[in-house]
Amino acid sequence: MSTALPKRRSVCPVACTLDLIGDKWTLLVIRDLIVGKSTFKEITSSPERVATNILADRLKRLLAHGLIERRPAPDHGGRFTYHLTESGQRLEPVLAAITDWGLEHLEGTEVRVKPPAESNHPTETAR
Amino acid sequence: MSTALPKRRSVCPVACTLDLIGDKWTLLVIRDLIVGKSTFKEITSSPERVATNILADRLKRLLAHGLIERRPAPDHGGRFTYHLTESGQRLEPVLAAITDWGLEHLEGTEVRVKPPAESNHPTETAR
DNA sequence: CAATCTCGCTTGCATTTTGCAAGTCATTTG
């Protein structure tokens, strides 16, 4: 499965960023990491039910591009935990903007887990 | 080709929004519309060179979900121009956040055309 | 201390989406 991205489509920061995170799953993985999940299992347990092969692939990709890092799990055996790097964490505003748009324009959406940082909507009901 | 989206993966606003715009092309189309492009041709002429079948499909999708609308082109014959609706325009902060991240973390990216509205980075070089 | 269990993957397909080239069809221009 693809881990390396093939080639840049242009020099546009939007296009290049989408080459990294522009698919149906990557930002959900990052969302999970932002809200504090860190193991493979925790992420596969999210309600969207990402397939294990897809998750393994996305973690590889994100690792390869330095958006996440992995550490040996403290208590368990040869397990790992995954964490956003600095640059990965800086995607939080992207997630926040998407969250805001979804809450405002898509009926029936709601945030189940808040990100640890600040939110900025003054008069939002569902948050 | 798919125009209707199959089913929501969860109630998460991020997941649901990605069901609409979470692919490699849709946000580029929206970027083009934000910077003032409005015809099929103008969008296919962008440097990323979206295939015509993909563009036709994405326009259909965006139309179907009310993010864009089309109007008969003023001068030409049976042509149309495409424009963001209110809700489509509200994706601008998402684009802005992605642009900022790309400029800051991906070498060699640069903005060729500015969006008409405000930018908010105080000490950004490339903008 | 062998048998089972759990976690974190990998592998093998079937299905879906993408990418590319070519074709169509209504204008529009020379």
Next chain:
DNA sequence: CAAATGACTTGCAAAATGCAAGCGAGATTG
């Protein structure tokens, strides 16, 4: 009226996705 242009559609090969199953290493359990 012949050729060109713009906006698509169609066909097909290639890639990505989804699903189920398998697998190895360390933890648990009897």
